[in-house]
Amino acid sequence: MPVRVLISYSHGDSVHVSKVLQLSNALRKHGIDCWIDLYEPNPPEGWPFWMERQIESADHVLIACSENYLKRWNGLESPGVGHGVAWEAQLIRALLMNHPGQNRKFSPIIFDSGDIAHIPDVLSVYTRYEINTFILENENTFTSLVRHLTDQDLHKPSDLGTVPSLPPLQTIPTSLDGERRASGLLEFGVGPMIQSIHIPVALYRVYAEHFVSNPNQATVFLQDCMNKRLRANPEGFPERSIIVPLIELSQPAMNPHDFWARTISMSGLKGPRTLAALLTNEAAPNVQQLNEQDAKCVSEALALARNPPIR
Structure with missing residues (x-):
């Protein structure tokens, strides 16, 4: 009709x-x-x-x-x-x-x-x-x-695609105690975007992800570093906010040595000094508890942090 x-x-x-x-x-x-x-x-x-x-x-x-x-x-x-x-x-x-x-x-x-x-x-x-x-x-x-x-629209809607799965943006409160922070940081999602958090959280999360063979040992290592640093200077470290673009620090292929080197180079003027203070002898891990490959990476990272490149 x-x-x-x-x-x-x-x-x-x-x-x-x-x-x-x-x-x-x-x-x-x-x-x-x-x-x-x-x-x-x-x-x-x-x-x-x-x-x-x-x-x-x-x-x-x-x-x-x-x-x-x-x-x-x-x-x-x-x-x-x-x-x-x-x-x-x-x-x-x-x-x-x-x-x-x-x-x-x-x-x-x-x-x-x-x-x-x-x-x-x-x-x-x-x-x-x-x-x-x-x-x-x-x-x-x-x-x-x-x-x-005549019901002939100029523009027709395209076919519906598949809804992407997007992780939520999570934040880790800096006031958490050590144990809760350790478990929370391991669950902290680093997506393909630039996010900014306190550098202790950045170091703790990304290094734990990219430790060569034992993420649990990396968690203990970094938590120990932070606890010793807090005992040495309880006012100086946790409140010092150094912003790190995590997109550059979350490459899957990055090994611990490269991670520390990249972190130092991206942390700005305060970065080398803060990292050197964090990774002092008193806060160093017991390398005898690590396997040979991990121990070598940690030793190189500590040496690099104690003698950061002049920028």
Whole structure:
């Protein structure tokens, strides 16, 4: 079945009526069963019933807004003039009121931008079509209207993909006791983004990840370093905030030696001194408890930290 369309408009302006007729004929040319009262000048059932039947049977009703139309819509025309528009306005208002938020039938159209002000308030919330040509060309407004009437949208949504799995951003409070901090830091997720935290947390987490063979031993090692440093200077270390971009420190292939070297180079002016203070002899791990490969990496890292490169 072809799409059925009715154009509601006001008489009295020959130029306006001519444009309504051109629009109706253009729509019919493109397979849209558009009707106006000019096609049926003497309906046997009378105009009120004809208009009601046309509105009810139409898939779409285009309302050609103009100064005369708005005046008659609002009942402000002279007595005996514009009864047709006034009757149609009552029918349209009733349908909109009885089906709130479900308007798929009524669309305002204008032939001149100045007629935007003549769109009835109840219709101003819907998409309007300013028709200045009756030719399908280059996605003009007439083409947009034809798309709307025939349910052929210009843009179609793409297919839905798969929702990515994204880890939450977690923070580790610096006030945690040693045991809780140790377990929490091992669960602290370092994603592919730049995050900033206190450098003790950064060292603790990333070094534990990249210890050569024994992450648990790395946890003990770093926690021991921090505890000894806290005992030596309880006020100096934990409050000293040195920001480290963790994206550069979380490369899977990085070994402990490279980790310490990169950390030192990225920690800024305070970095080498802070790291050297952290990794003093008193805070060094017992390398005899480590396997040969781990012990070598830790020894090299300690030596590098005690003698940081001058930058």
